Every structure is written in C-alpha cells, then in structure tokens.
Amino acid sequence: MESAVIRHALALLEKWTIWASATVVLGVLLEAVAEALRHDPAKRWLSHLGVWVVLTGVSAETLILLLSQHKIEEYRQVEDAQTVRANARADSAYLLGKKAAQESLAHQIVEHLAPRRLTAEQQARIARELKLSRQRIDVTLTVVTDEVRGVGDQIESALSRAGWWLQEVLSPGMLPTRGMLVRTDSTPPYRQAAESLVSVLRGCNLAVDGPITMDSLILGSPEESHIILFIGEK
Numbered sequence: 001m002e003s004a005v006i007r008h009a010l011a012l013l014e015k016w017t018i019w020a021s022a023t024v025v026l027g028v029l030l031e032a033v034a035e036a037l038r039h040d041p042a043k044r045w046l047s048h049l050g051v052w053v054v055l056t057g058v059s060a061e062t063l064i065l066l067l068s069q070h071k072i073e074e075y076r077q078v079e080d081a082q083t084v085r086a087n088a089r090a091d092s093a094y095l096l097g098k099k100a101a102q103e104s105l106a107h108q109i110v111e112h113l114a115p116r117r118l119t120a121e122q123q124a125r126i127a128r129e130l131k132l133s134r135q136r137i138d139v140t141l142t143v144v145t146d147e148v149r150g151v152g153d154q155i156e157s158a159l160s161r162a163g164w165w166l167q168e169v170l171s172p173g174m175l176p177t178r179g180m181l182v183r184t185d186s187t188p189p190y191r192q193a194a195e196s197l198v199s200v201l202r203g204c205n206l207a208v209d210g211p212i213t214m215d216s217l218i219l220g221s222p223e224e225s226h227i228i229l230f231i232g233e234k
Contacts (some may be wrong), residue, residue, distance in 0.1 A: 142232040
C-alpha cells in the first residue's frame, strides 16, 4: 500500500515536470517575440516577462527533480523495509515449521518407544463393546517381554470381563514377531466376533492386523479356539 502511494506521488511529480518544461518553453517564446518586436514599446516588458517565466520554469524543474530524487529514495527505503519484514516473516515461519516438525518427530519417537498400555477407560470399552459377541479365544504371545506381557494381561482382563473364554499361549518364534494379528475361520459368528475384536482394539490405539482366515497361515493343526490373537513386540 505504501509503494502505491509513492508511485502515485511520482506520477503527480511527472505531471508537474511537464508543466514546468512548458513554462520554460513559454518563457523562451516570449523572449523570441520580444526580440522580434525590436523597436516596439512592449519589447522591454515582454523580454522581462520571458526571462521571469524561464527562470520560474527552470526553478520548478530543479525543485521537481529534487523532490523526485527524494521520493525515489523514500520508495527504495519502503521497499527495503518491506523486504526485511517479508524475510523476517519467512524466517519466523521457517523456524516455527522446523520447531513443529521437531516436536512432531519427538512425539513420534516417544510414542514408538512407549510401551503399549490400555487405560481403565479403554479396558472398560473393550469389555462393553465385545460383551454381545463373546467367543473362545487364544491369546498367543509370540515373544515374552515385559511390554508384551503387560498389554497382553490388560487385553485378557478386558476380554474376561466381556465374558469371552480364553487361554494364554506362549509360543516364542511364531508369527508375527511384531504387532498384533487376529486369526479366525470363515464361519460367520467367529468372523464377526473377530472383526469386532479388531475394531475395538484399533479404537484403543493399538495396531492390529486382520482378521485373516486360518487357511491363509500355515501354523499346523487348527486350535480348539476359532479365534486367535497373536501379540508380538511393538
């Protein structure tokens, strides 16, 4: 906006320059007319008037030139100030973005390293939402660590409260070694119960794959339970 004002001022100065130049031309013409009159009584005052008009025009041109230079310098200063402010805003935005990215990365690292745990509210949610689809389930720990044991115990407790019949199986070395996976068969009641289990666990911010059918994994003879929850490392 400031630049627009200055450009408008410069445009006005340009118009005044034209008038000043015209004044100089008029003064020269008056002097020429006075010279042509020679013995006419009006020659003297026309000559004086011409000189005065020329001086006025030259003075106006000089003044306008000085004003133009001042406005140009003012325009440059405004542009420089705007550039400085724009650079400062860009630097600030960059630093804020960098800080946000660092904080996000730090948060992701903390989340990745933090052990999986269920709050009391999440356990109550699992028990409440799975109460109507209760089935027999095997909770298989594919690795035995404090983190896996901790989240496994919490899930088992919530399933027990929901009325599911379960048993814990320790099977180190079985797939998967990381994350969680639900396996079931294609019978509708078991499939639906497995889907409900996966849904509610994901709703509690746990990464769970499945449900997949038993035939898609070669794990030996089918277990008595028609649903198996594998828990590996995070």
